[in-house]
């Protein structure tokens with residue numbers, strides 16, 4: 061059970077306060093100052109400010125938020141909308157949940173600022189269906205805002221600034237976190253990503269011009285507007301400014317969330333989480349949610365910013381760190397990971413539909429002691445066949461972890477094939 | 491108009507077209523420029539899911555799908571690079587992961603895009619050792635369509651056809667990932683007036699028609715261009731024939747008429763080419779030799795003329811333009827008024843099916859035939875069959891009937907003469923939109939029968955009128971010279987797509 065982050069920063073400093081999820085509590089802590097400040101600026105200047113801050117999307121792809129806002133058509137005869145992506149289903153990620161539970165108003169204030177910057181009149185918050193408390197808290201927060209006149213028309217006395225927020229509960233599919241799969245699901249259809257073009261900024265939710273941002277992305281916005289670009293850039297790296305809520309889980313003593321600047325060394329984060337369990341040695345670390353290729357212990361010095369992780373052949377993703385100790389069988393890890401992707405592929409694209417299933421079968425065969433050298437060759441080539449050519453990035457997300465495991469832990473796979481059994485009796489059970 | 495360079499050659503294309511559409515417009519797709527594709531179909535919305543159509547575009551690092559990439563002026567497309575070949579090989583290999591490798595017992599073999607592309611673009615040796623996904627055999631999706639689930643490659647063409655063309659939306663892909671399965675929605679069988687088209691557009695052997703399934707190997711069939719005669723839309727079709735038998739009708743693409751579709755009723759109309767035919771000439775209900783019947787009819791025609799009896803001609807909206815023209819000439823020669831005709835009516839829709847249940851009503855109108863069944867006090871009627879108003883003719887003493895099919899009228903008529911169906915001769919029909927379309931013979935008659943125009947000419951000769959032997963090409967030429975609406979429109983010039991009346 062997560063309660064509050066073990067280390068807090070500007071985002072989460074009030075999360076421990078009982079009333080932070082109420083309007084009164086949020087305003088006591090300085091809430092809704094930023095939106096009032098933004099409303100004194102021209103919309104384009106707000107977008108510029110957020111762009112200059114360098115805030116990158118926290119949903120996994122790391123796109124510069126302020127830049128994305130400028131993709132929205134400036135003039136549109138159709139209503140423009142925002143979507144807040146609260147589907148958080150990447151295994152290893154649990155930060156958005158806490159933000160929604162403990163700091164819902166920062167998200168909502170960020171949404172209002174983005175609405176001013178983009179001219180959006182409506183926001184849909186798409187929340188993962190299993191997130192009961194976040195949904196409850198968001199709904200309560202939206203109701204309080206409406207009662208207070210912070211939603212509706214002529215907000216904060218600004219003529220022409222109207223906004224409504226709808227909290228929508230998803231039904232539990234990973235692919236509904238991909239932004240266009242989300243849009244389909246929001247419209248009541250099967251959650252399947254859309255081909256692009258058209259892009260959401262032209263044809264998004266219900267065909268309207270749409271910008272999708274992650275929960276945490278929105279939550280940073282009020283602080284940036286309130287305290288300024290300079291201040292924000294005081295955290296993190298040049299290319300990845302700000303803090304994030306790193307989640308550390310797996311074989312660590314004290315799993316949890318840690319708000320720290322981007323670029324914080326991976327080793328430091330693991331130490332904050334109490335280090336590897338039972339004093340064992342670390343065998344592998346997934347740095348950013350299950351989609352991201354693993355790192356070997358020799359890479360623990362890497363700074364947790366996307367540009368630094370890219371140099372090591374992986375990515376920041378959602379910043380969900382998963383630690384595996386020396387007993388862990390990497391083929392079993394491959395079985396678990398490939399099962400997830402096999403199960404969650406929406407099934408539209410040939411490479412993804414067939415590749416995820418095939419990889420999972422191969423991994424299971426190797427783990428069961430029936431693998432061959434041909435299977436190793438397949439694990440070298442099938443992920444590459446899936447990469448880069450599909451409707452959405454899911455196929456990449458399914459291919460990368462296998463490529464990472466084969467790159468750094470090929471020996472584990474070879475040992476299974478050689479011995480025709482799993483040589484890691486102490487590893488977790490499948 | 492944007493210009494695009496495809497494999498080094500520059501083309502000018504229409505605005506707003508995707509790469510595949512442009513290639514299709516240019517007539518180059520799989521016919522000079524090979525971009526294999528499964529989910530894309532020229533007449534369906536883009537799906538973009540099979541990922542086979544990937545090509546190199548400008549300097550974009552990732553390959554792009556040709557079916558969903560709009561052409562921009564100055565774009566450069568490469569369809570044959572090593573990277574493209576790799577991507578195709580990858581997609582083909584993955585498509586076969588869950589596909590049975592038993593082409594020899596599949597009904598689609600010979601016209602299967604999976605078989606063809608695997609041969610052209612695939613890997614040479616299967617690397618899968620795993621069992622295929624469990625799937626059902628011979629599922630009846632509706633009255634006409636049978637589904638072999640294991641062969642489905644989930645291109646969703648059939649889903650889009652039912653959603654976007656017929657609007658009936660019976661089909662969907664259920665579950666997800668490699669458990670995805672095409673099915674009908676619960677309680678909603680695939681039962682619409684166009685359901686059989688899904689078998690044509692299914693690139694593999696997953697969807698078959700109950701009618702054609704396992705009847706004959708497709709490589710024994712040759713396809714002859716024809717036109718459906720079941721309503722005035724005149725859908726362009728191919729007649730698949732072997733051993734003087736027709737095994738199926740399939741739609742033949744004509745973007746101005748029927749796109750790539752036809753209705754189930756039209757498709758299933760081919761057995762009538764054989765069944766219920768008028769097989770021998772009849773003289774007052776008695777079978778006689780063809781020539782004897784013609785002689786009797788000719789004598790009656792001559793006598794009626796000499797006696798000053800009124801002669802009436804009744805055309806048929808099933809008869810081709812050429813034959814109606816011959817009837818018109820004959821009626822002129824014997825001093826009769828314009829020919830009459832009537833059209834059977836039924837239900838129509840906004841897709842293809844027209845209420846006029848005959849292929850050439852517009853042709854009859856254009857040739858001056860009058861929609862009426864009023865034969866007045868006629869002493870002799872020359873009747874082209876199929877739709878003749880039998881009752882109205884009861885007052886006429888001498889009926890000379892020329893018909894493809896047997897009927898009550900045939901036994902009552904003074905003379906009934908067997909005619910060839912459109913399957914047994916060439917000719918043209920004029921559809922509801924005044925498009926003159928050609929059909930070619932694909933069957934040999936099994937008994938003595940002649941084209942209506944041919945029989946009319948023999949009749950005229952026998953009645954002592956001055957005639958030349960009937961030849962459809964010659965008549966068609968004369969028609970195009972003598973009737974202004976048909977100016978320049980003859981069997982040759984209509985080509986395989988038809989021409990509109992002037």
Ligand SMILES: Cc1cc2nc3c(=O)[nH]c(=O)nc-3n(C[C@H](O)[C@H](O)[C@H](O)COP(=O)(O)O)c2cc1C
Pocket residue numbers: 116117118119120121122123125145146147148149150234235236237238239240272273274275277278452453454457
């Ligand atoms: C398979 C897949 C799953 C995704 N799941 C999520 C998710 O659960 N939450 C999220 O915010 N973004 C998710 N994304 C990323 C979104 O597509 C999108 O990039 C993001 O919501 C944009 O917000 P940001 O720019 O603020 O990060 C996912 C992407 C993919 C390909």
Ligand code: SF4
Pocket residue numbers: 235252253404405406407408409410412413450451452453454455
């Ligand atoms: S890549 Fe996978 S999840 Fe994404 S659209 Fe294609 S099949 Fe669906």
Ligand code: SF4
Pocket residue numbers: 641642643644645646647648649672691692693694696697
């Ligand atoms: S049945 Fe045929 S047309 Fe329908 S999805 Fe499967 S392969 Fe495509």
Ligand code: SF4
Pocket residue numbers: 718719720721722723724725748752753754755756757842843844
């Ligand atoms: S719509 Fe008319 S012409 Fe077309 S196939 Fe059906 S009956 Fe024949």
Ligand code: FES
Pocket residue numbers: 526527528529530537538539540541542543544555556557558
């Ligand atoms: S034809 Fe383009 S993706 Fe299928």
